[in-house]
Amino acid sequence: MSALLNRPFLAMVGADASAPAMSPASEILIARFSALIYALVSRAPQAAVIRAAASGSNAELVHALADMVVTEAPADDAWTTALMQGSVALASCLEAAGGVWTADEATTRLMVKRQTLQQWRDKGRVLALQRHDGSYAYPVAQFEPPATDTIAPRPYEGIAQISEIVGSRLSTEELVALLATPQVMLRDTTGRPMTPFAALAIGETTRVLELVRWVVTPPDADAPDVATGATATGTA
Amino acid sequence: MSALRFGPAGGLPAGYARCEAGTTLMRGHSPNKAPDWFGPAVGRVGVHRFDVPLRTEDDPGVCYLAPSLEGVLLERVIRDSTINPLSHATLSREHAITAARLTRDFVLIDLLATPWTVHGVQMHAVAAVPPYGATQQLARQLTRLTLPQPDGTAMCPDGIAYGSRFGAAHECIALWDRAATALAWGETVSLGADRNALALATTRLGVGLRE
Numbered sequence: 001m002s003a004l005l006n007r008p009f010l011a012m013v014g015a016d017a018s019a020p021a022m023s024p025a026s027e028i029l030i031a032r033f034s035a036l037i038y039a040l041v042s043r044a045p046q047a048a049v050i051r052a053a054a055s056g057s058n059a060e061l062v063h064a065l066a067d068m069v070v071t072e073a074p075a076d077d078a079w080t081t082a083l084m085q086g087s088v089a090l091a092s093c094l095e096a097a098g099g100v101w102t103a104d105e106a107t108t109r110l111m112v113k114r115q116t117l118q119q120w121r122d123k124g125r126v127l128a129l130q131r132h133d134g135s136y137a138y139p140v141a142q143f144e145p146p147a148t149d150t151i152a153p154r155p156y157e158g159i160a161q162i163s164e165i166v167g168s169r170l171s172t173e174e175l176v177a178l179l180a181t182p183q184v185m186l187r188d189t190t191g192r193p194m195t196p197f198a199a200l201a202i203g204e205t206t207r208v209l210e211l212v213r214w215v216v217t218p219p220d221a222d223a224p225d226v227a228t229g230a231t232a233t234g235t236a
Numbered sequence: 237m238s239a240l241r242f243g244p245a246g247g248l249p250a251g252y253a254r255c256e257a258g259t260t261l262m263r264g265h266s267p268n269k270a271p272d273w274f275g276p277a278v279g280r281v282g283v284h285r286f287d288v289p290l291r292t293e294d295d296p297g298v299c300y301l302a303p304s305l306e307g308v309l310l311e312r313v314i315r316d317s318t319i320n321p322l323s324h325a326t327l328s329r330e331h332a333i334t335a336a337r338l339t340r341d342f343v344l345i346d347l348l349a350t351p352w353t354v355h356g357v358q359m360h361a362v363a364a365v366p367p368y369g370a371t372q373q374l375a376r377q378l379t380r381l382t383l384p385q386p387d388g389t390a391m392c393p394d395g396i397a398y399g400s401r402f403g404a405a406h407e408c409i410a411l412w413d414r415a416a417t418a419l420a421w422g423e424t425v426s427l428g429a430d431r432n433a434l435a436l437a438t439t440r441l442g443v444g445l446r447e
């Protein structure tokens with residue numbers, strides 16, 4: 001970034017003026033992102049701009065910007081747009097469910113060794129989202145808050161059962177999205193949909209397991225296998 | 237765009253819809269399951285919305301299809317659960333799709349435009365949540381419905397046109413096995429095979445994708 005622009009830019013984003021200079025790649029990303037935002041807000045309806053500007057969290061801001069990208073500058077490549085929406089959706093539901101811990105944070109909060117955490121992950125006792133660098137992120141909502149400060153949080157017991165039921169039929173991201181999103185099949189006493197994570201927290205493990213079992217059971221489970229040669233009309 | 241022409245627009249009385257020869261419908265199914273299945277098997281109880289409650293030799297089996305990929309996604313993948321984003325890998329591995337081309341016009345009972353005024357059922361009854369006892373009883377009645385023809389004969393409709401419970405604008409068709417021979421089935425492909433079409437459909441539904 002040019003020396004002339006550096007100081008006002010750092011002031012605008014609230015960065016420490018004495019911080020080390022950014023890498024050229026970081027500067028290029030910031031410049032590209034700024035150009036994109038400029039192009040978007042130039043075209044977007046004022047209501048969309050206000051919604052983005054007033055967003056209360058980074059995930060909400062990204063969501064609002066992604067909506068602008070989709071509606072104001074449709075990508076030639078529908079695939080890229082869908083992936084962008086997927087990333088934003090995942091970030092939103094993780095934020096709503098309390099965020100994630102890195103492996104270091106998880107070992108500290110759970111008071112376990114990294115090896116134990118890996119074993120839990122391998123056995124499906126905890127859900128872990130793989131990040132681009134190969135490390136894992138652990139959704140916080142899967143851990144039962146301890147009753148006292150002297151006890152570490154532990155994953156809900158239902159998590160292991162859920163992992164066993166799901167097997168490989170959903171990706172871990174899909175499973176976390178399922179558990180972190182209010183579901184109409186899981187209503188609380190006032191009739192409002194609650195998240196499976198919330199249901200686990202109040203001991204409704206059985207209902208959560210029923211929901212998960214239902215989700216991974218294909219609607220045509222009663223249909224014959226292709227190779228059985230059963231008549232297609234279901235008659236004898 | 238609708239795959240159906242309703243009532244007089246389709247040359248039919250109100251209460252019926254025409255799906256023209258050449259129209260392609262899609263059947264979402266498990267990769268190892270037969271796409272052209274009209275269930276339940278004789279002697280088995282109904283499972284899905286417009287199955288008959290208990291199928292006898294006299295009852296038709298039902299195959300559920302949709303004219304659009306969104307309809308398939310809503311009825312097969314999304315259903316009552318909320319999962320956003322969906323995984324392309326999961327869609328490719330766990331779900332398949334087979335297209336079926338109509339080799340003649342189909343006449344369907346219209347539960348989209350005239351459920352109440354002609355057939356006497358309101359939308360909440362058509363779109364009722366499981367268990368499907370009420371809609372299966374309705375289906376049993378509808379299987380016996382005939383459409384008088386000008387020459388004095390009676391035509392048996394081929395199935396039911398209805399809106400997805402998860403998005404009423406998305407047409408769905410419960411087809412009876414009396415129409416089975418008028419379907420030309422295409423090749424089965426994974427639901428994730430056409431990435432562009434899948435991405436367009438999920439985007440229109442407001443659902444994101446991950447690799």
